[in-house]
Each structure stands twice: as structure tokens, then as C-alpha cells.
Amino acid sequence: MASACPRPLFLSFPKSPAPPLAVPSKHHPSATASLSVSTRARAASSSAPSPSPSPSPPADGVGPAAPTRGDVYLGRQLAAAAAAGARARAPEEDAERRRRRKEKRKALAKKTPSGVACCYGCGAPLHTGEEGSPGHVEPATYDLKKRHNQLKTVLCGRCKLLSHGHMVTAVGGHGGYPGGKQFVSAEELREKLSYLRHEKALIVKLVDIVDFNGSFLSRIRDFAGANPIVLVITKVDLLPRDTDLNCIGDWVVESVVRKKLNVLSVHLTSSKSLVGITGVISEIQQEKKARDVYILGSANVGKSAFISAMLKTMAYKDPVAAAAQKYKPIQSAVPGTTLGPIQIEAFLGGGKLYDTPGVHLHHRQAAVIHADDLPSLAPQSRLKGRCFPNIMLCSG
Structure with a gap:
């Protein structure tokens, strides 16, 4: 009996199922997003401006004309003339700059050095030389104080x-005072103030109301330079009692404008009664x-008295002003009491x-009379106003 051959076994493996084909659905969010993105891209591409066409070259005979050789030559000549003028100036x-620097050095050299000891009453340098001269001190006193x-x-x-x-005068020369011994000239005192125009300072200009035009110092800018002025x-206080100070102030302002002087402010003061000192x-x-x-200010206008009134009010x-009252400038009826900056x-x-x-x-009365007669020029009480009748009206 024939034996039957065994049949081979065939193992079959199931194939993995293919992934389903993704079909976009109108309800799927990814489909909506992709559609919206594509829609925006198409909208942007449609709204983007189209590139502007390149400008075409101007037609013949249109546009700025090229400079001619004459224009070029004229431009070169003008530039050369401007350069030559700059080199000439x-x-x-x-030279002007050097002159100003030299003048400034010369003026500052006349300023009293800070290390020089001066009299606190008149500003004259202290010394033990000629007796009776401004600044003279006894040798024993000088040595003791210096020590x-x-x-x-x-x-x-x-x-x-x-x-x-x-009445001890010390100033002579043009604008000085006759009588007595003369140790310094009026020109030398002016030179002592020449350095002020190069300083950065505030200038307080004093004018005597009793002699307004005579003591005004119209050329104050020669001393003050460009510094501000009060x-x-x-x-x-010497004006009559019924004087309207408002009218006086208006008159002063008009006079200042007429004299072409720029000031910060105008103040009416009295060093004796302290009127207006606080405002200053x-x-x-x-x-x-x-x-x-x-x-x-001009000589004998009341600068030292004004400083004393300021220190007293301040x-x-x-406390600094209170301590300064002990050593304040000397007041005197003699014009030229102060002989140096204090x-x-x-x-x-x-x-x-x-x-x-x-x-x-030199045009003031105090410059032409004797020193013994100077006190008679200084009024001691209020002035009395007088009205004179109009001659034309009386004759008519």
C-alpha cells in the first residue's frame, strides 16, 4: 500500500490593510484651515501692487540743461573770490583778537592783587612810608597786626x-579837587576800574537825585562793559515832603531811555531813612x-552810605552781613574818600x-571849589520847592 506523501503546509500571512485615503471633508478643521490659507494667499497675491514701470528717459529737448562752460567758469571765480576774502579777513x-586779549591782560594787571592788605575804610594799600598819605599806618601797629x-x-x-x-583830600588832576595834598589823580582812579568790563559781575549804578544829570555817568559802559546794571x-529823602515819587520814577525812566542806557530796574532809595533799600x-x-x-557811581554820590544801609538791612x-558791619567803608563829605576797590x-x-x-x-561843582567849602554843597535837610510865575502870562 503506497504511503501518501505529506502535503506541504503553506502559511499565509495577512497583508496589512492599506491606510484609508484621506478625503477632505467640509466638516474637518484641517480642511477649513487649508482652504482659508489658500484663500488668503490668493487674496494677497491679487491685492499686491503691481511693480511700477521703470521711468522712461525724457524725450529729446526735455529736462534740466547742462551747465555751460561759462557757468562753470563763473562758479569757480566766485568760489576763488570768497576764499580770497576769507584769507584776507x-x-x-x-589782530583784533590779539588786541582784545592784550587789552584784557593790561586791565586785569591793574586789579589790586588779593594778597595785598588794604585799609578797610578807603581801600588804599597799607604801608609804613610817608606819613599822612592814604593807607599809612604806624610801624608798630602794622607789625603787630601782621604778626x-x-x-x-x-x-x-x-x-x-x-x-x-x-576834610582831607587826596585826589587831584583832571576832575580832582584843589586844596590839600594830592596823592592820586582822577585818571588813575578811572584806570583802577578798567578791569570791570572783563569781569562777570552785577553792576549797581548810583545816581544822586539832587544832581541827576551831573552824576549820571552817561559812559558807564566804559567801566561796566556788557554786565547787567541796576x-x-x-x-x-532830600526831596520836598509833597513830592510824588511815582512821578519821579516815571521821569527817571524816561531820562534813562533818552540816554539810551539799558538797565534791569530802577529804584528810588534813601540811605538815611532806608527807603527802598529792601527792594534793591x-x-x-x-x-x-x-x-x-x-x-x-560818580564821586560823592553816596556809595559808602548805600553799602552801610544795605548791610544794616541785611x-x-x-549773619555774614551782620559781621561785615564792623568793618565797613568810611563815609565822608569829601569826594574821593574811597581810593580803591573794597x-x-x-x-x-x-x-x-x-x-x-x-x-x-570835572564839570561838577565839587571839582572846582576849595576843600574847606565842600560841606556847604551837601544839603542837610529837605529841599523846598518854589514855583515861579510865567513871565509871558504876567506880561500879557
């Missing part, structure tokens, strides 16, 4: 005589801006106050 400007570093508290012999009412009218102090404190303050609130520590917030020599003017 450069030496003149350099203790107290030369700033020394009063010279001339100032002691002036403080007791003696105008102070002194001795208003407020103006100085506001405008000085850490600068030094210089009191300028002493109530400023430095005063008067401000708590910085800056110094300077009393300066008066500018001597």
Missing part, C-alpha cells in the same frame, strides 16, 4: 581823620547769580560786594 580778525594776621582790620590814619570830620537813585537787596539777590556785585536775616563779605550764598572809587567829573 583772517589776519584782521586775528596776628589782622591787617584786614586796620584803619589808616587818613580814614581816622575823615571819620572825625576832617540803577539806584539815592538821597530821595531783593533785586540783587535775584540777579547776581553767584556773581560779585560792584557799586559804581543784618536781620544774614571787598566786603556780605552775602551768605556766595559772591562778594565791592565798594569802588568814585568817578571824578
Whole structure:
């Protein structure tokens, strides 16, 4: 019996089913996103501006004309002339600049050095030489004060005589005073003030109301330069009692405008009754801006008296001004009492106050009379106004 051959076994493995074909559905979110993106892309491509066509070259005969050879030549000539003018002006400007620097150095050299000890009453340098001259001190006193570093508290012999009412003149020459011994000229005192135009300072200009035009100093800019000026009218207490100060102020302002002087403000003051001093102090404190303050004016206009009134008013609130009252400038009826700048520590917030020599003017009465007659020129009481009848009306 034949045996049957075994049949081979065939193992069949089931094929993995193919992934279903993804058909986008209108309800599927990915389909919506893809559609929206494609829609936006088409919209953007449709809204994008089409590239502008390149400008076509201008037609013949249209457009700016090319410069001719004549225009080019003229431009070169003008440029060469401008360069030559600049080169020609450069030496003149350099010479002017050198002249100004030389003038400034010369003026600053006349400024009293800070290390020189001066009399606090008149500003004259202290010395032990000629007796009776401004600044003279006895040798023993000078040596003692110098040993203790107290030369700033020394009063010279001339100032002691002036403080007791003696009429001791010291200024001679053009605009000076005859009689007595003359130690310095009026021109030398003016030269001592020439450095002010190169300083950054606040100028307080004093004018005597009794002699307004005579003491005005029309050429104050020769001393003050471009520094700001505060105008102070002194001795208003000598005006008649029924004087309207508002009218006086308006008249002063009109006179200042007529004289073509630019000032920050105008103040009517009296050093004796302290009228208006507070307003001047407020103006100085506001405008000085850490600068030094210089009191300028013609001779015998009342600068030293004004400084004393300022220190007295400021002493109530400023301890520095209160301490400065002990060594303040000497007041005298003699024109030319102050012979040099006097430095005063008067401000708590910085800056110094300077009393300066008066500018001597030859046309004033005090410059042509004897020294013994000077007190008769200074009024001691209020002036009395008088009205004179109009001659034309009376004759008519």
C-alpha cells in the first residue's frame, strides 16, 4: 500500500490593510484651515501692487540743461573770490583778537592783587612810608597786626581823620579837587576800574537825585562793559515832603531811555531813612547769580552810605552781613574818600560786594571849589520847592 506523501503546509500571512485615503471633508478643521490659507494667499497675491514701470528717459529737448562752460567758469571765480576774502579777513580778525586779549591782560594787571592788605575804610594799600598819605599806618601797629594776621582790620590814619570830620583830600588832576595834598589823580582812579568790563559781575549804578544829570555817568559802559546794571537813585529823602515819587520814577525812566542806557530796574532809595533799600537787596539777590556785585557811581554820590544801609538791612536775616558791619567803608563829605576797590563779605550764598572809587567829573561843582567849602554843597535837610510865575502870562 503506497504511503501518501505529506502535503506541504503553506502559511499565509495577512497583508496589512492599506491606510484609508484621506478625503477632505467640509466638516474637518484641517480642511477649513487649508482652504482659508489658500484663500488668503490668493487674496494677497491679487491685492499686491503691481511693480511700477521703470521711468522712461525724457524725450529729446526735455529736462534740466547742462551747465555751460561759462557757468562753470563763473562758479569757480566766485568760489576763488570768497576764499580770497576769507584769507584776507583772517589776519584782521586775528589782530583784533590779539588786541582784545592784550587789552584784557593790561586791565586785569591793574586789579589790586588779593594778597595785598588794604585799609578797610578807603581801600588804599597799607604801608609804613610817608606819613599822612592814604593807607599809612604806624610801624608798630602794622607789625603787630601782621604778626596776628589782622591787617584786614586796620584803619589808616587818613580814614581816622575823615571819620572825625576832617576834610582831607587826596585826589587831584583832571576832575580832582584843589586844596590839600594830592596823592592820586582822577585818571588813575578811572584806570583802577578798567578791569570791570572783563569781569562777570552785577553792576549797581548810583545816581544822586539832587544832581541827576551831573552824576549820571552817561559812559558807564566804559567801566561796566556788557554786565547787567541796576540803577539806584539815592538821597530821595532830600526831596520836598509833597513830592510824588511815582512821578519821579516815571521821569527817571524816561531820562534813562533818552540816554539810551539799558538797565534791569530802577529804584528810588534813601540811605538815611532806608527807603527802598529792601527792594534793591531783593533785586540783587535775584540777579547776581553767584556773581560779585560792584557799586559804581560818580564821586560823592553816596556809595559808602548805600553799602552801610544795605548791610544794616541785611543784618536781620544774614549773619555774614551782620559781621561785615564792623568793618565797613568810611563815609565822608569829601569826594574821593574811597581810593580803591573794597571787598566786603556780605552775602551768605556766595559772591562778594565791592565798594569802588568814585568817578571824578570835572564839570561838577565839587571839582572846582576849595576843600574847606565842600560841606556847604551837601544839603542837610529837605529841599523846598518854589514855583515861579510865567513871565509871558504876567506880561500879557
